[in-house]
Amino acid sequence: MATLDPVTTATQLATAYTQPLQTQITTQTQNAQKESTALNTLRSALSAFDSALSSLSSSKGLKQFTASFNTAGIATATTTSKAQAGSYQFHVEQLATAHQLVFEDLPAVPVALGGPITVQLQDGSSFNVNLVAADSDSDGTISQSEIARAINQANDNQGKVVASVVTSGGQTQLLLSSSKTGEGGEITIDASGLPAGALQDAFNSSRELTAAQDAVVWLGGQGGVRMQQASNTFTSIEGVSLTFTRAMTATEAPLTLTVSDDASGTAGKVEEFVKAYNTLRTALDSLTKAGGENSSGGVFASDAGIRALSSKLNSLLRAEYDGVSLTQLGVKGDRNGQLSLDKDRLEKALLADPAALDKVFGSASVSAPTGLLGGMSKYLDQWLTSGSGQIASRQNSIQIQQKNLSARQTRLDAQYDSYYQRYLQQFTQLATLQAQMEHTSGLFAQVSMGS
Known part of the structure; x- marks a missing residue:
């Protein structure tokens, strides 16, 4: 008779009773993990695309211009999509400068000779400084460094x-500098609150290093339109920001700014969108691909919600915005949903309608979304919003499912242990009985042989 193994037998029977439910739990757990991983992949893909939309929207527009000058070293310029091609002339009479005052050999005085001073600016703002509290090292005197710190x-x-x-040169000076340029930044010190003495006298005898002055620029050259302001950066021409860096002499020829269409730069901006969308499309296709004989399908192959997401993005691509579509701008999709740009067609479309890009792409601004960028960004919010978006809701459901599966696994493990212990006890007893019977049988055999 074969020897009975209680441990092996108990393990086999306990496994046989729990295997169907264990297989179910294992499969559901694996599927939940796959879906959670796929949702994370989807979130990353949608977030990257949404970031690209925001970047395009927050830039200076998709339509690009170049700005150049006939003379270097006088100004720099940047443009936005609202600029217009053309030439502009300027004469820079003076630059805006920030006021600077210096107080030479300001004496270190006893705290008792300190008091309040008032720092005033020409724009009407002011602030008080209490020099009595300026003695930070508590040595009984107020030094220039302590005054500066105060x-x-x-x-x-x-x-x-x-x-x-x-x-x-061995001489210590207190330097006061206005943080802003222009006449409004002129600094004056009211030291009338100080006791009469050397410190008050020093504050009343400053020396001006740099005057506070506004920038004065003539549009159209000398004798044209006079423009005066506190900053050296001018935005008087729509879509153009000019920063002047050097004043001109009266005899210098006018500075000429030429603003031109940048067809290559504009196409590059549109291609940024095309590339971002194609990357998203590739990710969606991977998650939703149908399985075949030799390949498994994507996790969301039969998910109606993801199909709706893909369909909505496609409909936004095909839509017209102020009567203009992406196709008219040279952007078209192939049978796999991948986009490509026909640069020649884009250039022709913009020659016919320079505002076409702004009409179609619009802005992904949260407060006022418009066009394709705004429509896509607003729709993506439904998926990406933390806590209430569709991805967050799905992840919450999966977490609940995983928690329930974990609880079921714990109960099944306990059930397995119960089965195992019961069968182990039963077959241990049976094995003991078997051993006793074999022993008794052996005794009978010896008796028979002896007789």
Whole structure:
């Protein structure tokens, strides 16, 4: 008779009773994990595309222009899609500068000779500095460094005036610099609150290093339109930002700015969208591909929600915006949904309607979404919004499912242990009985042989 193995037998029987349910739980757990991983992949793909939309929207527009000058070193320029091709002339009479005052050999004085001073700006703003509290090292005197620190840390200063101590040729000076250019940044010190003495006298005898002055620029050259402002950056021409860096002499020829269409740059911006969309399309195709004889399908191959997502994106691509479509701009899709750009067709479309790009692509601005970028970004929010978006809702459902599966697995493990212990006990007893019977049988055999 074969020897009975209680452990092996108990294991086989307990496994046989629990295997169908174990197979079900294992399959469901694997499927839940696959779906969770696929949702993370989808989130990454949609987020990357949404970021690309925001980048295109927050840039200076898709239509690009170049800006060049006939003379270098006088100005720089940037353009947005609202610029117009053309030429403009300027004469830079003077640049805007930030006011600077220096106080030479400001004496270190006892704290008792400190007091309040008021720093005033020409634009009407001011702030108070209490020099009595400026003695940070508690040595009983107020030094230039402590005065500078007190000015910089004054509650209402907020960076309007920067104080620093400069040493040159053995002479120490307190330098006050306005943080903004223009006449409105002119600094004056009211030291009338200080006790009469050397410190008050020093504050009343400043030396101006740099005057506070506005920029003065003539549009159209000298004698044209006079433009005066506190900043050296002018935005008077729509779509063009000019920063002047050098004043011109009265005899210099006018500075000429030429704004031209940048067909290559414009096509490059459109191709950024095409590339971003194709990357998203590739990810969606991988997640939704149908399986075949020798290949498995995507996790979302039969998911109606993901199909609706793909369909909505396609409909936004095919839509017209202010009577203009992507196809008219040279963007077309192949049978696999991948986009491509016909640059020649784009250039011709923009020659016929320079505003066509802005009409179609619009803006992904949260407050006022428009066009293709706005429509896609707004729709993607339904999927990507943290907590309430469709991906978040699906992930929450999967987490609940995984939690339930974990609880079922725990119960099944307990059930398996119960079966195992019961069968182990039964077959251990049976094995013991078998051993006893074999022993008794052996005794009978010995008796028979002896007789």
